[in-house]
Amino acid sequence: MVLWLEDNNITAIDVQFCKKMPQLQYLYIHDNQISAIPVNTFEDCEQLYAINLRNNKISTLESFTFMNLPSLQSLILRENNISYIEKHAFGTFTDLYRL
DSSP, X not given: XXXXXXXXOOOOOOTTHHHHOTTOOEEEOOSSOOOOXXXXXXXXXXXXXXXXXXXXXXXXXXXXXXXXXXXXXXXXXXXXXXXXXXXXXXXXXXXXXXO
């Protein structure tokens, strides 16, 4: 399952969205106005292969932001204003090849 939400002026990610779409494999949510990613947002997205959050307004990555993503291969965060990454913001990614 692929979800294309780029360039929609989205300002927030619902922490429950993965519970509604557990088969999600690709999330393209780039070119929006997202300033924060709630802790455990991707908790129930175990099949997620790629997340594109490029060109948003993210400044901090909190602990446990990208946890429980065993299938993740690509995480794109460029063109944000990330100035601080908390300890444990990222889980263990055995297949990640693009960050």
